[in-house]
Every structure is written in C-alpha cells, then in structure tokens.
Amino acid sequence: MNGLDLAKQIVEPSSFERLKKTLSDERSISEANTPTETKLNPISDRRSKKVEVLTDFPEPTDFHRHVLKNSPIDQIWSYINPLMLYGRHLGIKGGVVRQLVAKEFTNIPTEQKKAVEIWNAVEEVKLYCKERELLKPSAVYRFYKAGSEGNSIFLFDDGKQVADFEFSRQPGEDGLCLSDYLAPFKGGQVPDNIAMFVVSSGSGVRTQAEIWKNSGDYLKSHIIQALALETAEAYAEFLHSRIRAMWGFADPIDMTMMERFQAKYRGKRYSFGYPACPRLNDQEKLFSLLKPQEIGVELTDGFMMEPEASVSAIVFHHPQASYFSVGEGGENR
Numbered sequence: 001m002n003g004l005d006l007a008k009q010i011v012e013p014s015s016f017e018r019l020k021k022t023l024s025d026e027r028s029i030s031e032a033n034t035p036t037e038t039k040l041n042p043i044s045d046r047r048s049k050k051v052e053v054l055t056d057f058p059e060p061t062d063f064h065r066h067v068l069k070n071s072p073i074d075q076i077w078s079y080i081n082p083l084m085l086y087g088r089h090l091g092i093k094g095g096v097v098r099q100l101v102a103k104e105f106t107n108i109p110t111e112q113k114k115a116v117e118i119w120n121a122v123e124e125v126k127l128y129c130k131e132r133e134l135l136k137p138s139a140v141y142r143f144y145k146a147g148s149e150g151n152s153i154f155l156f157d158d159g160k161q162v163a164d165f166e167f168s169r170q171p172g173e174d175g176l177c178l179s180d181y182l183a184p185f186k187g188g189q190v191p192d193n194i195a196m197f198v199v200s201s202g203s204g205v206r207t208q209a210e211i212w213k214n215s216g217d218y219l220k221s222h223i224i225q226a227l228a229l230e231t232a233e234a235y236a237e238f239l240h241s242r243i244r245a246m247w248g249f250a251d252p253i254d255m256t257m258m259e260r261f262q263a264k265y266r267g268k269r270y271s272f273g274y275p276a277c278p279r280l281n282d283q284e285k286l287f288s289l290l291k292p293q294e295i296g297v298e299l300t301d302g303f304m305m306e307p308e309a310s311v312s313a314i315v316f317h318h319p320q321a322s323y324f325s326v327g328e329g330g331e332n333r
Contacts, residue, residue, distance in 0.1 A: 045150035051180040051320050057192050058247040060143040068139040076137050079234035081261045089226035090118050125223045136202035137235050138295035145190045148182040156190050163285050168326035181318035195243045198292035199235040201228040201309035228309035236311040240269050247317050268321040269313040275325035
C-alpha cells in the first residue's frame with residue numbers, strides 16, 4: 001500500500017516536488033548522523049618486554065628432514081589424553097573417565113555403567129585397527145636455524161633463507177607475538193632455531209567408518225573416527241617430547257602424562273588457525289618446507305589437511321612460551 005501512495009506522489013508534479021525535498025532532508029539527516037571513519041591503531045611490531053631475550057640456545061642433534069613411519073601404535077596410544085577421547089568425543093564424565101583409566105569398574109555409579117560398555121567398545125576398535133593395520137601413524141619433522149625481526153620470523157637452511165612467517169601481536173602495551181619466542185638477529189647472525197612437524201594417523205579410517213555406519217554399528221563408526229583424531233594428537237604429543245629431548249632438555253623421568261597434557265614442560269607448539277597464529281594459509285609455507293605429501297598428507301584449497309586426522313605445528317623452545325590469543329581481527333593485520 002505504501003508503494004501505491006509513492007507512485008501517486010511521483011506522477012503528480014506538485015507531490016513529486018515535495019517528495020524530492022523530503023528525501024533530500026532525510027538524506028542530509030542520515031549523513032549528519034553517520035560516524036566519521038576512524039583510523040585503527042596499527043599493530044605494534046615492538047617486542048614484548050615480558051619475554052626474555054635468550055643468549056644461550058639449545059642446539060638440536062641435526063638439521064635434517066626426518067620421516068617416521070614405524071612408530072609402534074601402542075607407544076603412541078599411551079600418549080592419548082583419555083579426557084579428550086572418552087570425555088569430549090564419547091560423552092563420559094571426567095570423574096568416570098579417571099575411574100575407567102584406573103580400571104576401577106566396580107566403583108562406577110550405576111547410572112554411568114554405560115561408560116564401561118563404551119570403554120570395552122573402544123578396546124575392541126583398537127584391537128581391530130591393530131590386527132588390520134587400519135591406523136598407520138607417520139610423521140615428518142625438521143629443525144631450522146631461525147631468527148626474529150619485529151613480528152616476523154625467518155627460517156634458514158645452509159645459510160639461505162627458505163621461509164618467513166609474519167605473526168599477529170596482541171593489542172596493547174607489551175602484547176605477545178610468537179616472534180618474541182625467537183632471538184632477534186644480531187649483526188646478520190642467525191642465533192636461534194625452531195622445529196616444525198606434521199603427523200598423521202593415515203587414511204584408512206573413513207572407509208571403515210562408513211562400513212560400520214552402513215551396517216548400523218554407529219558407535220564403532222564414531223569411535224574409529226574419534227580414535228584416529230586422538231591418535232594424531234597423541235603422536236604430536238609424543239613427537240614433541242622427542243623434539244625436546246633432541247634439544248637437550250628431555251622430560252624428567254617422573255613427569256606424568258597428565259603433566260604433559262597440561263603442557264608443563266619447556267617450550268610450546270602452535271598450530272596455524274589457532275588463537276596465537278590464526279592465519280591458516282601459513283600452512284602452505286609449512287607444507288612447502290616439510291613436504292608431508294610423502295606421508296600421505298595433502299593440503300586442500302582451504303588450507304585444511306587431508307586426511308583430517310593430521311596435526312601440524314611449529315615448535316618453540318623458549319622457557320617462557322605460553323598459549324595466548326591475539327584476539328579478534330588477528331588474522332587480518
């Protein structure tokens with residue numbers, strides 16, 4: 001009905017002039033109320049004073065590319081975080097998970113007895129995977145000489161720069177940036193080093209999951225996919241501990257798995273797409289360096305890894321390294 005009235009005003013000359021004036025006045029009011037464009041404060045590239053500049057650096061055993069294809073599956077599974085596998089993926093409460101891990105089946109509350117069935121189903125899937133070698137964990141990793149400048153780090157091989165990564169910095173005074181965890185260049189020297197890796201559980205999971213799903217065994221179909229994801233995470237945990245040992249600061253003998261899951265060790269590993277380094281397309285640089293296609297891991301057009309049960313990371317040894325977020329907008333510097 002408003003449209004009919006508007007059409008009438010347009011065709012009648014006297015009404016049309018009033019309409020033009022009304023629209024002009026409304027436009028002026030709208031423009032007057034439009035906020036002027038404000039410039040965002042540029043992201044600082046000043047190193048955070050919270051992070052010590054190291055003068056003594058651990059030296060890895062070598063700077064060669066390593067490919068691992070024969071890591072025992074039971075050794076990797078020992079690094080699975082049960083709270084993630086049974087809690088996040090399978091919906092079992094944390095306290096019950098701890099009882100399952102301790103094999104305290106008789107103490108589990110009656111209303112949680114279903115948890116024991118799920119535990120047994122996971123054990124069945126594990127045995128099935130082992131007997132048929134459905135999970136084939138593999139990894140590729142390498143250390144690189146590296147140094148920082150501003151918010152960027154630069155990687156070197158045989159004295160030649162092979163890659164650079166620019167990271168986001170937290171806003172505000174002394175905001176953190178991953179580049180803070182590498183020593184700055186000194187007189188053209190490359191003083192520091194980092195590690196990078198890609199691990200995968202293999203590509204045989206999806207087919208078996210579909211077989212179980214189509215036969216109506218939905219629990220096992222879900223379990224094998226969750227197990228593959230957590231196997232990749234466990235391999236990342238295992239390999240990170242090995243990298244720390246190669247740097248010369250192996251974990252204490254009495255360190256518990258829970259302490260590892262809580263990252264109570266020196267240094268940290270960061271994956272692209274996560275809060276401290278949200279630029280997922282940096283995966284492309286990591287892939288060009290490590291060439292994980294040799295272990296069956298490809299990069300999609302959206303910079304996601306295929307198979308999904310894969311983990312990539314860049315590893316820093318700095319004792320003050322911590323997990324943090326660069327906040328919203330950190331992807332677009």
